[in-house]
Amino acid sequence: MDVKTIAVCGAGTMGAGIAQVAAAAGFRTLLFDASPAALEKGLAMVRKNLEQGVNKGKLSPEKMASTLLHLQTVSTVEACVADVVIEAIVEQVPAKTALFNGLSRVNGPDTIFATNTSSLSVSAIAAGMPHPERVAGMHFFNPAHLMQLVEIVRGRQTADAAFNTLFHLAKAMGKTPVSVKDSPGFIVNRVARHYYLEAMQVAAAGVADMAVIDRLLEAAGFRMGPFALMDLIGNDVNYAVTTSLYEAFNRAPRFQPGAMQADKVARGELGRKTGKGFYNY
Numbered sequence: 001m002d003v004k005t006i007a008v009c010g011a012g013t014m015g016a017g018i019a020q021v022a023a024a025a026g027f028r029t030l031l032f033d034a035s036p037a038a039l040e041k042g043l044a045m046v047r048k049n050l051e052q053g054v055n056k057g058k059l060s061p062e063k064m065a066s067t068l069l070h071l072q073t074v075s076t077v078e079a080c081v082a083d084v085v086i087e088a089i090v091e092q093v094p095a096k097t098a099l100f101n102g103l104s105r106v107n108g109p110d111t112i113f114a115t116n117t118s119s120l121s122v123s124a125i126a127a128g129m130p131h132p133e134r135v136a137g138m139h140f141f142n143p144a145h146l147m148q149l150v151e152i153v154r155g156r157q158t159a160d161a162a163f164n165t166l167f168h169l170a171k172a173m174g175k176t177p178v179s180v181k182d183s184p185g186f187i188v189n190r191v192a193r194h195y196y197l198e199a200m201q202v203a204a205a206g207v208a209d210m211a212v213i214d215r216l217l218e219a220a221g222f223r224m225g226p227f228a229l230m231d232l233i234g235n236d237v238n239y240a241v242t243t244s245l246y247e248a249f250n251r252a253p254r255f256q257p258g259a260m261q262a263d264k265v266a267r268g269e270l271g272r273k274t275g276k277g278f279y280n281y
């Protein structure tokens with residue numbers, strides 16, 4: 001399929017970054033959020049990322065200008081008419097299915113619906129739609145404008161044409177797509193779960209405090225320590241992913257969500273996006 005227009009729904013941490021990548025790759029990009037404040041914040045985030053690129057000499061001012069020209073914010077679902085829709089809203093199946101169904105009503109019969117879910121079943125999201133064959137996973141990593149990997153997830157009913165379009169689209173966005181089966185947490189989030197969970201166990205047992213754990217793991221070669229990374233991802237999002245894997249694996253103790261992170265979520269200390277998480281920002 002010849003993709004010209006991409007609609008990104010949800011302008012939070014991930015949606016803003018995905019929209020930036022799409023616009024930078026030359027696609028006409030529509031960015032939507034149910035919250036006008038979040039939409040404004042998402043656009044500001046794109047500008048800031050681009051400015052940083054220019055200041056570091058990694059991006060020309062012309063490229064920044066053309067990226068912004070390709071990006072348009074929209075304030076209604078009805079305006080999200082596109083060849084490919086990528087959703088990056090709250091990590092809940094009913095919300096994602098409801099959004100896709102609303103988008104189906106305003107889009108044509110060829111539009112492909114991609115979910116950026118980190119852990120939910122793509123097949124379950126698609127099951128609530130009249131055309132599950134046009135639904136697949138397109139899982140970007142945070143920060144989306146910098147991370148190369150994109151997991152392209154084939155749901156039970158995903159058609160080859162939809163899968164192939166998204167696989168090639170990720171390449172056209174300058175990313176490295178990998179094909180994965182629809183399985184809880186796919187590859188990266190399933191394996192990485194223990195990076196976060198074990199670090200919280202170590203801190204809770206008083207073996208070392210979180211800043212020491214972060215410094216040690218960074219010194220050992222990890223790009224970011226687990227606590228700093230949970231703050232970057234968002235404690236609400238990271239906690240939702242762990243809970244989803246825990247349930248999907250029949251409450252296997254190895255995926256039991258961390259009490260330390262539950263406490264952060266209850267306090268609204270979600271990480272960078274709220275100015276406070278495990279650390280202050």
Ligand SMILES: NC(=O)c1ccc[n+]([C@@H]2O[C@H](COP(=O)([O-])OP(=O)(O)OC[C@H]3O[C@@H](n4cnc5c(N)ncnc54)[C@H](O)[C@@H]3O)[C@@H](O)[C@H]2O)c1
Nearest residue numbers: 010012013014033034035038088089090091117118142233
């Ligand atoms: N944060 C990460 O590191 C990360 C990485 C990969 C994938 N994901 C996945 O991406 C998705 C979004 O995560 P995020 O971190 O960007 O979340 P976020 O909380 O930063 O942003 C979500 C945005 O969606 C908006 N929203 C919620 N419901 C909506 C609806 N029905 N219609 C339109 N907008 C709506 C909210 O206003 C908010 O701005 C989740 O599925 C998450 O699991 C997150």
